[in-house]
């Protein structure tokens with residue numbers, strides 16, 4: 001099994017510019033249980049600064065839980081999350097943003113959704129308004145500025161969620177299946193925004209089921225199966241030459257039941 005654990009981190013880059021990137025976030029032996037069931041078990045991985053890391057795996061593998069834990073929305077039972085070398089740093093969330101599969105928008109205008117988020121981050125007046133207009137322009141949403149956010153199409157709503165998440169200049173962006181319900185054109189618009197953010201140096205952590213998207217966007221890949229890391233390493237290597245049974249089956253399009261085989 002390839003391993004993205006801290007000890008072997010230096011040897012697994014596919015992206016030359018990332019070969020010596022330090023981890024911005026390290027997960028060590030993370031365990032999370034609910035209702036007497038272990039949902040994540042001893043998960044360890046590195047997110048390298050400036051990288052695009054994919055979290056993949058079947059339904060119920062624990063991908064969303066892992067993302068929420070890394071973002072500090074829920075607390076682990078055991079293990080540590082280290083932000084820039086500091087374990088369980090309480091201030092980390094200020095430098096992070098998250099986009100959920102279903103857009104979570106305020107019942108206000110497109111402009112007001114951005115204005116609220118930037119206001120929370122301390123921006124005021126003309127500086128804030130200029131930043132909102134530039135962000136909407138970049139995302140092709142400028143003409144919808146006064147429209148109630150809730151009446152936008154699904155694709156537009158997700159673009160707005162992403163723009164809002166990026167407007168606060170996060171150092172890391174967590175995305176939980178942001179294109180799961182979108183058509184190819186909307187998916188492409190979201191991917192372009194992600195790639196632009198990545199080019200500016202924003203670290204990207206993306207949960208996806210979409211192998212095409214994984215090939216287009218992935219640099220590092222973490223594959224979860226039944227709450228454990230089945231395989232991690234460079235995305236292109238795993239996608240073309242997987243080592244573990246669950247990932248081989250997934251890449252081949254075969255159904256792998258694993259521990260659920262008796263169900």
Ligand SMILES: Nc1ncnc2c1ncn2[C@@H]1O[C@H](COP(=O)(O)OP(=O)(O)OP(=O)(O)O)[C@@H](O)[C@H]1O
Nearest residue numbers: 034035039057058059060061062063064065066209
């Ligand atoms: N708060 C909770 N209490 C109890 N069980 C939970 C809780 N949150 C998640 N789970 C369970 O943990 C498992 C992992 O959930 P998670 O949402 O992380 O899966 P996932 O890999 O993101 O799946 P999908 O691809 O379907 O979105 C599931 O079996 C889910 O029912």
